Structure formats: C-alpha cells, structure tokens
Amino acid sequence: MSDVPFGTRAGSPPAMPRRLRATVLGVSALLWLSGIAWLVLHLWFEPSGEFGPLPHPWEAGLMKVHGMVAVAAVFLLGWLGAGHVFQRCRSARNRISGWALVGSAGLLVFTGYALYYSLGAAHTGSAWVHEWLGAATIFVALAHWLRIRRPE
Numbered sequence: 380m381s382d383v384p385f386g387t388r389a390g391s392p393p394a395m396p397r398r399l400r401a402t403v404l405g406v407s408a409l410l411w412l413s414g415i416a417w418l419v420l421h422l423w424f425e426p427s428g429e430f431g432p433l434p435h436p437w438e439a440g441l442m443k444v445h446g447m448v449a450v451a452a453v454f455l456l457g458w459l460g461a462g463h464v465f466q467r468c469r470s471a472r473n474r475i476s477g478w479a480l481v482g483s484a485g486l487l488v489f490t491g492y493a494l495y496y497s498l499g500a501a502h503t504g505s506a507w508v509h510e511w512l513g514a515a516t517i518f519v520a521l522a523h524w525l526r527i528r529r530p531e
C-alpha cells in the first residue's frame with residue numbers, strides 16, 4: 380500500500396485540502412442549483428397577468444441567492460487560480476477539463492457582470508450565453524471532478 384493519498388501520484392503537487400474541496404463543491408452546487416431553478420421558473424413557469432407574462436414570484440429571491448453565492452464563487456476562483464490551477468497546470472492529468480472549467484467560469488463571470496452593466500442586444504446576448512453556458516458547465520465540472528476520484 381502506498382503512502383500517497385488517494386487521487387494523488389508520487390511527485391505530483393499535494394491534493395486539494397478536504398475543507399477547500401468541500402467548500403468549492405458546496406458553493407458550485409448552490410450556484411448551479413440556484414441558477415437552474417431561476418432558469419426553469421423564468422422559462423417555463425411564468426404566470427400570466429392582465430398585460431402579459433409576469434416574473435415568477437420566486438425569481439427575485441433566487442436571483443439574490445445566486446448573486447450572493449456568485450461573489451463567493453469568484454473569490455474561490457481566484458483562490459484556486461493562485462493555488463490549485465497554478466500548481467497543476469504543468470501536469471497532463473485533467474488539463475483539458477481543467478482549462479475548460481476555468482474558461483467556462485471566466486466567461487460566466489464576464490457575462491454575469493455584463494448582465495448588470497449592459498443594455499439592449501449586449502444584455503440579451505449576455506443573458507443567453509450566461510444561461511446556457513451556466514446550465515452546461517455542470518458537465519465540464521463533473522468531467523473534471525469525477526476524473527480526480529478514479530484510481531490510476
């Protein structure tokens with residue numbers, strides 16, 4: 380039996396601390412779930428009013444939760460960029476999924492800010508990219524995270 384922790388090879392950078400991993404997974408899950416819940420309500424559960432469709436009553440609360448968790452996610456993204464990503468970028472293991480995850484997260488941060496500060500076509504385009512990339516990023520994240528767990 381090896382002294383190397385599960386998921387880590389001899390000579391590779393140390394594994395991500397358990398608390399940090401749990402925090403990243405928890406924040407990511409809450410961010411994705413709040414965004415998906417908002418998107419589902421927004422697209423398929425709009426009540427109709429006298430003058431047309433209205434926002435679902437839960438949309439505003441979900442948007443607030445999503446925005447607050449996004450602040451924590453941006454902080455964690457910076458923390459991971461300085462540590463985990465920098466340490467692991469020279470390793471071939473998970474490199475493609477890691478860079479795909481970093482790129483997706485960066486584009487989601489950019490489009491998230493654009494939703495606050497843009498108008499017209501830029502806002503509409505940012506919303507579309509943010510909604511659908513956010514929904515799809517779970518697959519990139521799972522590909523990256525589940526690969527870590529497989530023994531070699």
